[in-house]
Amino acid sequence: MxxxxxxxxxxxxxxxxxxxxxxxxxxxxxxxxxxxxxxxxxxxxxxxxxxxxxxxxxxxxxxxxxxxxxxxxxxxxxxxxxxxxxxxxxxxxxxxxxxxxxxxxxxxxxxxxxxxxxxxxxxxxxxxxxxxxxxxxxxxxxxxxxxxxxxxxxxxxxxxxxxxxxxxxxxxxxxxxxxxxxxxxxxxxxxxxxxxxxxxxxxxxxxxxxxxxxxxxxxxxRVPAVRAHEISLLLGEMRAELGSVRRAAAETLASLRQQQEAQRHAFDDGLKALLASIGRDMEEVVALPGPDLALVADTGRERYAKTAAKLERARIQVAYSRACIRLDGFLAGHGVSGLPQEQQTAAGSLNTVMVAVMGVSVKFRADLRRMFCEAPGRARLQAAFAHYFELSRSQAELRDRITETAAALDATDRALAALPPDAAP
Known part of the structure; x- marks a missing residue:
């Protein structure tokens, strides 16, 4: 047997x-x-x-x-x-x-x-x-x-x-x-x-x-009646199963899209609040009266001496570093850190979102004011970091799941359409 x-x-x-x-x-x-x-x-x-x-x-x-x-x-x-x-x-x-x-x-x-x-x-x-x-x-x-x-x-x-x-x-x-x-x-x-x-x-x-x-x-x-019952049964079972599969896929798709939207809103709102906070802190750094002493070059005799210019550059650099640390921590919390593969360079230390957006040049008062204290500068940072948020691995994986689930939903709709009426198998 x-x-x-x-x-x-x-x-x-x-x-x-x-x-x-x-x-x-x-x-x-x-x-x-x-x-x-x-x-x-x-x-x-x-x-x-x-x-x-x-x-x-x-x-x-x-x-x-x-x-x-x-x-x-x-x-x-x-x-x-x-x-x-x-x-x-x-x-x-x-x-x-x-x-x-x-x-x-x-x-x-x-x-x-x-x-x-x-x-x-x-x-x-x-x-x-x-x-x-x-x-x-x-x-x-x-x-x-x-x-x-x-x-x-x-x-x-x-x-x-x-x-x-x-x-x-x-x-x-x-x-x-x-x-x-x-x-x-x-x-x-x-x-x-x-x-x-x-x-x-x-x-x-x-x-x-x-x-x-x-x-x-x-x-x-009884065969004719049994055949009619069997056709109706098989088609009915498959329609019901496809309906269940479709409902599950539709619920999953709605949940994923809601998750995607919620994550984007949380990122945008959180980053906007953070940039505003950094901007307020930077106002105290850049609002000092007088010229920007950080722009004054040291003379040869002042190379090893403590000067007002050096102190100003250090103050500006500390403020900028604190701002970067806060931004980097926020980005890491939202899965934004490394650059996409196609944007990476041979220098691994440069393959970060912070470097891509903020650059590696020395910052002065005017730079900090433009970046953090003025609305256009904060808007530019908001857009640049949001771009890399969308390119992050977690968001790419979420988009892939949405695409796969949407495809599964479409496949289920095609399967339902392929099933004939009960009377015509």
Whole structure:
């Protein structure tokens, strides 16, 4: 029997019309393939599935009243076999576990999951109760039946090969306990064939085939309604899932954009307040009466002497350094420090936003007044630092997330538009 990974096998390549849906819901490839099967289907599809040599092909031949499928005591069905009869597509799946490489399992399970409207799960009575893998597959099929409405009938075959009715009864009772409420059909293809050939009506009835045929006929009559339900279900589930994905993406996008706007406002407002504060402090530095002594050059004899010019230059430099320290701390708090890669130079010490905006030249009173005390100077600093704020790594990453989320939202809208109305898969 197949392991869990083979219970719903990989689907074939889907047409381009599902590309947008698959981009958002790749795990729905099986449902999309099923919708394609339903769109192309005409006759109801009945698939017989079960382990190798459990009488699947022989059962189909009896249901069709002709030898349409090959029967042998060795592995005979190695590919999915098909025959149309009485307005029904009958599929004979390869025996599960007959092929060590698992190719038969994949053929069989593809037919079960993608093609079938009704599944006949066959188990030979002589094998006793179901093994663990058979039970697991039946449980999976039962869950799918509850979800989609597709029916699974459990057929216990080769009843004639048991020692007596008591032995058969014990096996059937054990299987019924394993799959409670499933409704077992106990049949003998051999008895049915003999009954027909010899004209023995009682033997035909004892074969269990007529009762199975009546149940199958009722199930076949329900196929159109079940198909309509399944189409509506699959499309509805995918629409609901896409709607949920879209809501999440829209909420994330709105949150990211709000975060981006809040961070920019916090930066702008904080920097504006800081520059105003620095400007007020600088007024005390640059408002001294008289000429700017810092501009007076030292003579040779004053090289090592303490002069008024040196003291003034030191005072101005201390004030400027304090302003730079405050600005640098503010920028670091908002993730603004290094220059973008394309703006960096070989001198690593120069690759900072502070150097790029403030420069490396010596500052005097007029420079400080122009930069910090006058509105145009503060506006220039505001714009320059804001430029590098937008180029910072954190803001670039935030923009990338916004772009990705917006793209995901657009992809979801395209996927919703790609889903057809319920009535037209």
């Amino acid at each position: 197949p392991d869990a990974s083979l219970r719903q096998p990989a689907t074939p390549a889907l047409p381009a019309r599902w590309r947008d849906v698959l981009c958002v819901l790749p795990h729905r490839d099986g449902d999309l393939a099923r919708l394609d099967e339903l769109a192309a289907a005409d006759a109801p599809v009945v698939t017989v599935i079960g382990k190798y040599n459990h009488g699947k092909s022989r059962l189909l031949n009896e249901l069709m009243r002709r030898d349409a499928f090959a029967v042998a005591d060795r592995r005979q069905t190695i590919q999915l076999a098909e025959c149309r009869h009485a307005g029904v597509r009958w599929l004979d799946a390869p025996g599960l576990d007959a092929d060590v490489a698992g190719e038969d399992d994949r053929h069989a399970l593809r037919a079960v999951w993608l093609s079938s409207d009704i599944r006949l799960f066959v188990h030979a009575a002589r094998e006793g109760e179901l093994d663990a893998a058979e039970r697991a597959l039946i449980e999976t099929l039962h869950a799918d039946s509850e979800r989609t409405g597709r029916e699974t009938l459990i057929v216990v075959t080769q009843a004639d090969q048991m020692e007596d009715d008591n032995a058969l009864g014990r096996v059937v009772s054990a299987i019924a306990d394993q799959v409670p409420g499933a409704g077992l059909h106990v049949v003998s293809s051999t008895r049915h064939r003999r009954g027909l050939e010899e004209g023995k009506t009682l033997l035909v009835q004892r074969s269990g085939i007529p009762e199975l045929e009546r149940t199958l006929a009722d199930a076949l009559a």
